[in-house]
Amino acid sequence: MLLIETAIFYLLFGVVVAVAYYLRGGATFELVAATFFWPFYLPMLLATGEDAGETLSGKPPVGNDSLEERDALATAIGQVEGELDAALEGLDGWAEDVLNCEARRLVELRSAWRLQAERIRQLDRLLAEPATHDDPLAAAAADVGKARHSEEVRRENIRQLAALRKQLHGDLIGTLAWVRELVTMIHLAKFSGAPAARAEELVAQIAAAVQGLSEVNAWREEELAV
């Protein structure tokens, strides 16, 4: 195939990707860039549905609380991770041994945060579904004797789901806040000239934070199994 034919096919794909990108909320001025550099835009186009918290133009969707919350959680986790990284890097080998020992648990901690955030998002999606709100079927069931009890149980279950979501959110935010507090303690210990053992203790406590989330998660797994 000659270069001209290749270029024609390339641009044809480019136009298709650019139009799709525009229709999914991309900015107008990016149409040309998407046409010529479509291999970069294609993964974004394909990923938008699953994990992008914003429209392609980068503007948050209007009136979509769950997506805003998703962003807020990701931002909060990113922020605490940044602070934690800065504190651990700032140790400069001061607590090298404990850092090596706890590296695995620190990774687990980050994974646990993401897992917890994902559970909250899943619950948000579930609670945002029309079935969890009042609908004509629910109204009709309220008037029928046999169905009334089932409808009441259904509503109670939805209330429990909402409470569970609140609990998960509280746990996550609590752990994040606790790690932030420990991070400032690391800084305090370092600059107040505390012995290395103190920093080691702090790092170990941060790594132990994963236990709180793990226990909560493990309990929920058991609860589901029952």
Add this chain to the structure above:
Amino acid sequence: MSATHNVPANATEQLLGVRRRLRDSTLRTPAAGAPGLVDDEFCAVEVVEPPAPPRPIDPRELTMLTLLELVLKDRPRLYQALRLPAATPRLLPRLLAISLTGFVLYGVAMSLVFTATGRWPSLMSLPAWLETPRATLLAFAPIESTLGNLGPWVNGEAAALVAAYAFGLIAASAVCLPSLYFYCLLAGVRMTMLEVVVHTLKSKAVAAVALVGILPIYVAVAMGVVIFGAGELVLAGTMWLGLILPFIAGLWGTVALYQGFAPLCDTMPAERAKRRECFLRRLVLSWSACYTAVVPVMIYTIWETLSRG
């Protein structure tokens, strides 16, 4: 339902208990270099204000100028932004724009240098060269135009040079994207294709910024060679150096690519992370070698085709 609330409450209480103990122990921190202090001497230390923790990144603050500043001054924060999924739709076009701007500036500067020397690269088509490999693939021929040295600017040769470099340098990385993605998977770094794209564009942006940084020095040297009338060999050497300048600047891009990937080792189990980090470094170098092989072919093909047209 009672069990529903007991376990999380216990977990929270456990966390709070550790917090209390920890706070008590930390506030009783002894001074450095003073072992064996008695209980009363605790807390008698000067507390220095700890450094401010990094500010969270709001994707809306990532404008082109901010990104440019991050590339130049605060690379760790740039890497922090790259890990924010919500920032990707803003990062991608802006990093692309920075790269394109840098490479276009380079193309214009090179065209100016060629104009000043009165010579313009004459390219031989690759199929013709493959038939007679002893012929010169690229030669610097004197500019022959009724418009004098401005000829290449009017007949589109300068535009071909600019387009070939600006498009070729970026499109070559698009060609190499799948291999980088698979290299990352091989190294054990769990990345999505989108993350690989953003990291690649970040390395392009870093290379473009480095190129723009080197450019004034190169132009000054090239102008010196032209003004002081250095020999043909030196002139040809200077022009060749100009043509490979993006590859030299690309080294900064390669380093930035590795620096961006290395922290992502935290997505793999800790016992494997250290072992795989070295492997990841080798894979990034391999990808850079692959990219370095693709780029000249891409640029040359586009340049030669556009010059012919």
